[in-house]
Amino acid sequence: MLDADFFRRWMTATAASVDREADRLTALDSPIGDADHGSNLRRGFTAVNAALEKEAPETPGAVLVLAGRQLISTVGGASGPLYGTLLRRTGKALGDAAEVDEERLAEALRAGVDAVMQLGGAAPGDKTMIDALVPAVDALPDGFGAARAAAEQGAEATTPLQARKGRASYLGERSIGHQDPGATSAALLIAALADTGADAGGE
Amino acid sequence: MSDEKLVGIVLVSHSAEVASAVAELALGLVGGGPAVPVAAAGGTEGGGLGTSAELITAAAASVDRGAGVAVLADLGSAVLTVKALLAEGDELPDTARLVDAPFVEGAVAAVVTAATGADLDSVEAAAAEAYGYRKV
Numbered sequence: 028m029l030d031a032d033f034f035r036r037w038m039t040a041t042a043a044s045v046d047r048e049a050d051r052l053t054a055l056d057s058p059i060g061d062a063d064h065g066s067n068l069r070r071g072f073t074a075v076n077a078a079l080e081k082e083a084p085e086t087p088g089a090v091l092v093l094a095g096r097q098l099i100s101t102v103g104g105a106s107g108p109l110y111g112t113l114l115r116r117t118g119k120a121l122g123d124a125a126e127v128d129e130e131r132l133a134e135a136l137r138a139g140v141d142a143v144m145q146l147g148g149a150a151p152g153d154k155t156m157i158d159a160l161v162p163a164v165d166a167l168p169d170g171f172g173a174a175r176a177a178a179e180q181g182a183e184a185t186t187p188l189q190a191r192k193g194r195a196s197y198l199g200e201r202s203i204g205h206q207d208p209g210a211t212s213a214a215l216l217i218a219a220l221a222d223t224g225a226d227a228g229g230e
Numbered sequence: 231m232s233d234e235k236l237v238g239i240v241l242v243s244h245s246a247e248v249a250s251a252v253a254e255l256a257l258g259l260v261g262g263g264p265a266v267p268v269a270a271a272g273g274t275e276g277g278g279l280g281t282s283a284e285l286i287t288a289a290a291a292s293v294d295r296g297a298g299v300a301v302l303a304d305l306g307s308a309v310l311t312v313k314a315l316l317a318e319g320d321e322l323p324d325t326a327r328l329v330d331a332p333f334v335e336g337a338v339a340a341v342v343t344a345a346t347g348a349d350l351d352s353v354e355a356a357a358a359e360a361y362g363y364r365k366v
Contacts, residue, residue, distance in 0.1 A: 061279075063280075067280075096318075099283050099311065099314050099315070099318075100283045100284060101283075103274045103278070103280035103281055103282060103307070104280055104281070104306075104307045105306045105307035105310050106307075107281075107283075107307065107310075107311065107314075108307065108310040108311045108313065108314035109310060111314055112314050112317065115318075146310060146313055146314065146317075147310060193306060194306060
C-alpha cells in the first residue's frame with residue numbers, strides 16, 4: 028500500500044529529476060517552443076517541495092492536490108495548468124484514503140490524464156505530454172517499471188510527429204524531428220514514480 | 231444607471247503591456263458611458279512573458295461588482311490557466327467565465343457592451359461575435 032509519505036517522496040524525486048534535467052528540457056524546448064520548459068518546471072516543483080514541507084498533507088490525495096495547486100500558481104507557462112490539473116485530478120480521484128493500492132493509483136492517474144486531455148484538447152499523436160502519459164497509464168497495471176519504459180518510449184516516439192498543439196504547432200512540418208519537451212518531462216514524472224516504488228521495495 | 235452593477239472584464243495576456251494596452255484601447259472606445267471595471271492580468275509576477283495565476287485571481291476579484299466577470303485570454307498558458315482556475319472552483323468569483331473571443335476585438339466589444347449595463351450573457355455574446363467580423 029502507498030501512503031502519503033510515498034507520494035511526498037514521488038514529488039520530491041520528480042523535483043530533483045526536473046532540477047537535474049532542466050537544461051535538457053529547455054534545450055528540447057528551444058527549437059520548437061519558447062525555451063523555458065526546464066526553468067518553468069524547476070520553479071514549479073521547487074514551490075511544490077516548499078509547500079509539502081510547510082503543510083505536510085496527511086493523505087496521498089492531499090499531497091497531489093497541494094502539489095497541483097502549486098504548479099498552477101507558479102509555473103507561468105502552459106505546463107503549469109497542465110501538470111497542475113494532472114496532479115490535482117489524480118489527487119481528487121484518490122479521495123481521502125490514508126493509503127491506496129497500485130490499482131487505485133492507476134485508476135486515479137487515468138482520471139488525471141483524461142482531465143489534461145480535456146483541458147488542453149490534445150489527443151495521443153499530437154506531440155504533447157499525452158504521448159508519454161497515456162502509454163504509462165496503460166502500462167501501469169504491469170508495474171511501475173513497465174510504466175516508466177512505456178513513458179520513455181512514448182516520449183521518444185514524439186520525435187517524428189508533427190505538433191498539433193501549443194506553440195510548436197505554429198511550426199507545422201518544422202516541428203518534425205524534435206522530441207517533445209512536454210512528453211520528455213512527463214516521462215521524468217513517471218520515472219520518479221518508478222524510482223520511488225523501487226526504493227519502497229515494490230519492484 | 232450610475233448605481234447599476236456592471237459586468238467586470240479581465241484581460242489575460244502573456245504580456246503586461248498587451249493586456250494593459252488592450253484595456254486602455256477598449257476603455258478609450260467606450261466614450262462617455264459609465265466606468266466599466268476592467269483589469270489587466272498580463273505577464274508573470276516578475277514582469278516577464280507568461281501567465282500568473284495570482285495576477286488573474288487578483289484582477290478578477292478587483293472587477294467583481296456582483297454582475298459577473300468576463301475573462302478574455304490570448305494564447306496557450308493564458309487560456310489554460312484561466313480554465314484550470316475555473317476548475318478549482320474557489321479561485322475566481324462564482325460568476326466568472328472564460329469568454330471565447332479574439333483578444334483585441336473581443337475586449338472592445340465586451341467593454342463597450344458592459345458599459346451599456348448589459349448582463350454577462352450579452353457581454354459574452356458581443357465578445358464572441360467579434361470572431362465573425364471579417365476584414366477581407
